[in-house]
Amino acid sequence: MKEENIPPSPTTRRCPECGSSRLMKDYESAEIVCMDCGYVVAAQLTDQGPEWRAFDAEQREKRARAGAPATFTIHDKGLSTTIDWHDRDIHGKSLPHGQKAQIYRLRKWQKRIRVSDATERNLAFALSEISKIAHNLNLPKNVLETASVIYRKAVKERLIRGRSIQGVTAATIYVACRQCGVARTLEDISQASPVNKKEVARCYRFLLKQLDYFIKPVKPGQYITKFCNQLTMQGKVEEIAHQILFAATELKLTSGRGPTGIAAAVSYIASILTGERKTQREIAEIAQVTEVTIRNRYKELVERLQFIIYL
DNA sequence: AAGACGAAAGTGGTTGA
């Protein structure tokens, strides 16, 4: 008998906006996107497939493996033993009474041993904090893993002493976002965690300095995609916005300016040019800048780029 | 009435002495 490749699970979903069944999974931004109208059908996508491919039965047997993959997001990397709560043996039969009590004791001590000393406990707490924030922000898994790795590094370098765990965890998430090219502002992070923006920023600067990281400044382009999605604008608007941004970058209009302000203004211009007009206030709210800033950037861009705006 | 515009004063962060 001929073995087939593991087929990709058939997509029976349809776009609620235009009804098209041509949906594309974009693992980079963790979204399912409609190929016809650009509507984001689902955010927060999890890559459920294995990272390997098998072309015949033998390969599949070789490559498949049991157990969860090692992860940095659990304090013992998910590699320790867990005793489940079913009082059953491998055949699914109930255990005799005496054994039940034994398993209960084993389970208790396993739990105690797993998170043993204070450092371990702190690490376990911090990693669960990181997971919480990442979950609140719908961040892809690679950001979560990166943040966990950074936190471990910080612990190793003894940088946590005297600082709040929550502040440092929020900061590691921010560093991870920047490293992974995921556009999230300090404001976003502080809203998803119990720490205020100032504290997150302080810890962030501290981490960068101590760990000797260099993080490239965020490009406005990353925010354009985010804003256009949140404003539910068509893909065409985003495309034009990127073109305008490119022209603006060429003319050095973007240097020294806040990337969110630039992205907001560019999105605003693109929305006017395509006739899918959004108000300054709508964009300002999503971009977390004021209308005045959008106006200022908008003025500079229009002056230099000589747009013909059809109203 | 809502949205856009712009002036003026205020704020918080960075930089360099």
Place this chain on the structure above:
DNA sequence: TCAACAACTTTCGTCTT
């Protein structure tokens, strides 16, 4: 540590659609 500075915000009055 402090002042200077640029970017940005807040506020508010006026104009436009």
